[in-house]
């Protein structure tokens with residue numbers, strides 16, 4: 001059997017009619033950039049996140065970058081980032097001229113360790129970027145308390161956590177400013193690049209609004225040196241069609257995750273994800289830990305089970321960040337996780353026999369002790 005890592009065909013069929021009609025209107029009206037459908041989607045997404053404002057931008061990376069600029073972060077500043085995440089979480093800091101300061105993660109959730117964050121704070125620290133890795137929110141109460149005490153801004157990287165909750169509150173409402181990606185493989189994905197900044201802070205909102213559109217207030221009245229980073233109307237139409245289905249798709253992902261856990265959790269040698277009681281997980285990614293990951297990964301792929309590794313190298317050991325002078329052994333929890341983690345196929349409409357095939361294959365390989 002061949003099980004793809006992601007198969008979104010059924011999601012597409014569920015929204016096709018709405019998308020076709022919506023796109024036809026955009027094409028006929030010609031309102032391709034920041035059209036009325038984009039404005040409408042910003043409002044829908046802000047409401048979904050239980051926040052006041054949302055500003056569409058052209059990627060999750062730009063959402064993070066412009067959010068940091070809106071907070072006046074730049075050269076001489078430090079921003080604390082978990083070392084176990086996608087590199088965009090750190091690149092956005094580097095773009096501003098500030099320095100990313102990496103810290104280790106919790107062994108249970110793979111999210112930033114609040115104690116490590118606290119220990120890394122200096123006089124130069126201006127912000128922390130907790131990442132809700134794989135779709136489970138970080139420990140936001142502790143992070144917000146530490147940040148408040150040291151007057152540090154909290155920028156949520158919610159690029160993997162559309163719809164996740166922490167103490168009943170939605171991702172997108174858990175920090176000063178929150179950033180989302182609509183890259184096609186995210187749980188709310190566009191048909192191209194897209195992103196969103198969400199906030200309930202009016203000042204940040206007003207600055208973001210200018211930053212993403214050449215710094216303008218009026219048509220040719222430029223208040224600041226802004227950027228060209230906007231969400232296309234075409235993508236907004238697709239995202240508006242998908243948003244009403246997101247909660248149901250997240251429930252379906254949780255159903256797939258529950259089946260995986262049931263079939264794998266009793267196998268010694270396989271560690272399944274742990275969901276903390278005070279939060280919900282949206283399983284953008286379902287990942288297990290294995291001691292012999294590399295050989296098993298290769299054998300799984302050969303058997304037609306579309307597995308991937310998120311992520312094989314922590315950021316502090318990436319060549320791109322050699323200049324910061326970190327070395328092997330600096331963040332042992334993340335380094336060990338990078339050796340053990342394996343992402344299994346995950347999409348809302350995954351079938352029972354597909355889940356079973358992946359689990360049977362994985363259990364067989366683990367028992368063979370490759």
Ligand SMILES: *Cc1c(COP(=O)(O)O)cnc(C)c1O
Pocket residue numbers: 059060061062085086088089131157159160180181182183193194195
């Ligand atoms: C996807 C992702 C990003 C970047 O989003 P893009 O839209 O691809 O620029 C940033 N952070 C995390 C954690 C992500 O998963």
